[in-house]
Amino acid sequence: MRHLxxxxxxxxxxxxxxxxxxxxxxxxxxxxKPLAGPRSVAMIFDKPTLRTQTSFGAGIAELGGNxxxxxxxxxxxxxxxxxxxxxxVLGRQVAVVVWRTFFQADLDTMAAWAGVPVVNAxxxxxxxxxxxxDLLTIREHAADHALAGKRVxxxxxxxxxxxxxxxxxxATAGMHVVVSAPDGYxxxxxxxxxxxxxxxxTGGSATCxxxxxxxxxxxxxxxTDTWVSMGKELEERARARALAPWSLTAELLTHxxxxxxxxxxxxxxxxxxxxDDVLEGPRSVVWDEAENRRHxxxxxLVWLLEQAAxxxxx
Numbered sequence: 001m002r003h004l005x006x007x008x009x010x011x012x013x014x015x016x017x018x019x020x021x022x023x024x025x026x027x028x029x030x031x032x033k034p035l036a037g038p039r040s041v042a043m044i045f046d047k048p049t050l051r052t053q054t055s056f057g058a059g060i061a062e063l064g065g066n067x068x069x070x071x072x073x074x075x076x077x078x079x080x081x082x083x084x085x086x087x088x089v090l091g092r093q094v095a096v097v098v099w100r101t102f103f104q105a106d107l108d109t110m111a112a113w114a115g116v117p118v119v120n121a122x123x124x125x126x127x128x129x130x131x132x133x134d135l136l137t138i139r140e141h142a143a144d145h146a147l148a149g150k151r152v153x154x155x156x157x158x159x160x161x162x163x164x165x166x167x168x169x170x171a172t173a174g175m176h177v178v179v180s181a182p183d184g185y186x187x188x189x190x191x192x193x194x195x196x197x198x199x200x201x202t203g204g205s206a207t208c209x210x211x212x213x214x215x216x217x218x219x220x221x222x223x224t225d226t227w228v229s230m231g232k233e234l235e236e237r238a239r240a241r242a243l244a245p246w247s248l249t250a251e252l253l254t255h256x257x258x259x260x261x262x263x264x265x266x267x268x269x270x271x272x273x274x275x276d277d278v279l280e281g282p283r284s285v286v287w288d289e290a291e292n293r294r295h296x297x298x299x300x301l302v303w304l305l306e307q308a309a310x311x312x313x314x
Contacts, residue, residue, distance in 0.1 A: 002307040003111045003118045004300055006104070006126040007168035008194065012202050014303075015135075015172050022136050022292070022299035032298075034305045035065025039095040041301070045121075046072040046101040051266065052121050052129070055293035056098055063298055068094060078106060087113035096301060117304035119297075127161045130265050131169035132296035137289045138221055141261055148174030148203065153219035153256070155179075155212045155246045156273050157239070158186045162225040162265060167195035167206045174202040180215035181208065182242055212246045219256040223263045224248045224273045240272060248274040253283065261285050 003009060010018065025032060035041065041060045045053060053069075060067040070090070077086045083106050090097050091114035099107055100121035111118040120128055139145050154166050158181030167187060170177035177195065179187055186208050195206025209215050216222055224246075227239045253260070262274075262284040270276040279286060 001117065002304055004128050004304065005107055005111055005118065005120050007128045007131055007165045008172065008198060010172065012172050018132060018299045018303050019136055019139060021302060022132065022295045025298045026295040029062050032302055033064035034302055035060060035063040035095060038064055038066040040066040040068040040093065041096045041098060042068050042070050042090050042094040044070045044072050044099045047122065049100055051290050051293050052100055056297055059294045059298040063301060083109040084113045091115035096304065117308055119300060123161065125161055125164055127165045128169065129293065129297050129300060130162065131165045132300060133289060133292040134263055135169065135173055136292045136296050137285050138261060141285050143259065150220040151176045151218055152221040152223060153178050153180065153215040154223045155215060155248055156224045156243055157181060157227050158208060160225055163187055164191045166223060167191055168198065171195045171199040171202060171204045171206045174204040176205045178215045179208045180210065180212045180246060185243065212252060213255050216252055216255045219260055221261045221263060222248060222253060222256050225265055226267065226269055227273050248278055250275060250277055253278055263289055266290055
């Protein structure tokens, strides 16, 4: 049974296939109906959500399915009932489980016991659905519509799920991913090593540097994310002080390539991790990026359902 639990669950060829499928589904959003019946997809949200809930809900409906909202607090997953027991119940009711939660280990347990594909809609460690949307957005806006060889600079909190996912998914796409963050906010050695391992096959790279100017210089894509991820609210002041030099300002952006794209997965704290004139500027593609969550996630669902049915790649 195939799942999307972290970005390196997809090989380079599989990632490319999912991206192609996302583009096809965006061009013809109502043609594919693998969930006709309708078959249900469980959507569980343990963390605040806007784009994830709306994009999955709309996408599942467009695929002919029923987006079944499972209230995580009422279900009491891991408290009222074990993850293993919840997984075995849900797996007999739905075609796919989509879970936005805290701990990667819980998601892994869900996948081990559900008997149906499980999709990571965000954990503290990874955000693979967002990366599929981000890569789709870059392919759409890049002059050559290519990913391989592009330089991506991620500036800010390099220890967050988005930085982790960029190191893995970007390397899978053959991109050169450079994360810049201060001490205490850098990716783990494990994630950097895994990104480098993937890049050794694809021709990309996965590195971390201290200087944000060094990271951004010549970059084709500049990415940032909130400095105060969910669950880190009590650290806001300390994080703002430590990360201020890594703010994505208009001045920092001058070091990137002239046609560089700006990405932010939202929600954005304007004037903190990104300036308003950058977020709303001509290089920003964040609104297309937000829309592309729907198309990317539909592609993930279609691909996983194909794998579950034994159809393989069409």
